[in-house]
Amino acid sequence: MTYDEAKPEALPAKSTWNYHPDLPLQDRSLFNLKRGPAEGLKLLWGSWLPISDRLIVVSLSILTWFYLSPSLQTARSFTFDWVAGVYLRNLIMISLLAGGMHLYLYTFKMQGNRLRYDARPFHKKNALFTFSSQFLDNVFWSLASGVTVWTSYEVLGLWAYANGYMPMLDFTNHPIWFVVWFILLPFYGVVHFYWIHRLLHWGPIYNHVHSLHHRNVNVGPWSGMSMHPIEHIGYLSSVLIHFVIASHPIHFIFQLQSKVLLAVSSHAGYESVTAGENSDAGLKVGDFFHQLHHRYFECNYGEPEVPCDKWFGTFHDGSEDATARTRLRTKEMRKK
Numbered sequence: 029m030t031y032d033e034a035k036p037e038a039l040p041a042k043s044t045w046n047y048h049p050d051l052p053l054q055d056r057s058l059f060n061l062k063r064g065p066a067e068g069l070k071l072l073w074g075s076w077l078p079i080s081d082r083l084i085v086v087s088l089s090i091l092t093w094f095y096l097s098p099s100l101q102t103a104r105s106f107t108f109d110w111v112a113g114v115y116l117r118n119l120i121m122i123s124l125l126a127g128g129m130h131l132y133l134y135t136f137k138m139q140g141n142r143l144r145y146d147a148r149p150f151h152k153k154n155a156l157f158t159f160s161s162q163f164l165d166n167v168f169w170s171l172a173s174g175v176t177v178w179t180s181y182e183v184l185g186l187w188a189y190a191n192g193y194m195p196m197l198d199f200t201n202h203p204i205w206f207v208v209w210f211i212l213l214p215f216y217g218v219v220h221f222y223w224i225h226r227l228l229h230w231g232p233i234y235n236h237v238h239s240l241h242h243r244n245v246n247v248g249p250w251s252g253m254s255m256h257p258i259e260h261i262g263y264l265s266s267v268l269i270h271f272v273i274a275s276h277p278i279h280f281i282f283q284l285q286s287k288v289l290l291a292v293s294s295h296a297g298y299e300s301v302t303a304g305e306n307s308d309a310g311l312k313v314g315d316f317f318h319q320l321h322h323r324y325f326e327c328n329y330g331e332p333e334v335p336c337d338k339w340f341g342t343f344h345d346g347s348e349d350a351t352a353r354t355r356l357r358t359k360e361m362r363k364k
């Protein structure tokens with residue numbers, strides 16, 4: 029029996045979440061073939077327009093390329109100045125986004141607990157975390173490891189484009205492909221993330237590497253990129269695809285910024301950022317699908333856009349039945 033044919037499932041008790049989207053979560057991906065192509069295209073349209081976090085990242089990556097990146101002439105050889113410039117720019121970018129969201133949502137509580145998934149406070153004195161503080165732990169790993177690995181990939185990419193090791197595609201000669209890559213790369217990113225993430229949940233790698241990210245059962249913006257350096261290397265390695273496909277540095281920068289900045293926003297802990305406690309106008313940021321992963325661990329390794337979890341039997345739709353199935357799977361995994 030597939031998920032779609034299943035009987036209605038028991039919903040979680042009211043006390044389990046402060047807020048959750050409609051449950052059980054539905055497969056909202058393009059890949060649900062029963063839905064038909066017209067409905068699929070409508071979903072794709074809605075995931076980008078009229079405004080979405082990823083459209084903002086496209087704009088940001090274009091601005092970054094034109095105004096905040098070295099020329100390819102400069103990037104032909106590594107020198108301290110331009111590498112440090114990219115590092116500093118990335119440091120500022122993540123600090124503005126994660127810092128800004130943290131201030132807005134958690135320090136000044138501008139929308140209270142409205143649309144917040146889990147209203148429990150962050151840990152302030154817990155030896156599990158570096159510096160015994162969830163906030164400081166998350167900031168430290170995001171900046172010290174996250175920005176360093178992000179910058180290393182970006183610097184490597186710019187150098188590779190400049191020297192012809194990454195095949196180049198420009199807008200003037202290939203306008204359609206230029207646009208199509210923005211649409212396709214996120215799908216590839218989800219499949220890559222699913223398998224890397226499953227590997228990260230394998231016993232020894234989980235214990236030594238991925239458990240650092242999972243210190244956060246309740247997440248905030250700084251949790252998104254709070255990872256062990258080995259996880260950062262694996263997580264961002266999807267950009268190595270640019271060694272084999274022809275693309276523009278804007279695509280490369282877009283893919284990196286999507287991975288980093290959307291990890292920050294999707295761990296916001298809130299479904300949407302709104303213009304205040306009583307406002308309905310807002311930008312969808314959080315990802316309840318991944319919030320379930322942080323609470324129940326052995327489920328939802330991917331992202332809902334490509335339903336790998338559904339295909340491989342690891343989907344948690346937010347229902348009590350799915351929690352029971354996940355607990356059973358966790359038990360079996362630990363026996364091995």
Ligand SMILES: [Zn+2]
Nearest residue numbers: 225229238242
């Ligand atoms: Zn995980």
Ligand SMILES: [Zn+2]
Nearest residue numbers: 241252318322
């Ligand atoms: Zn996470």
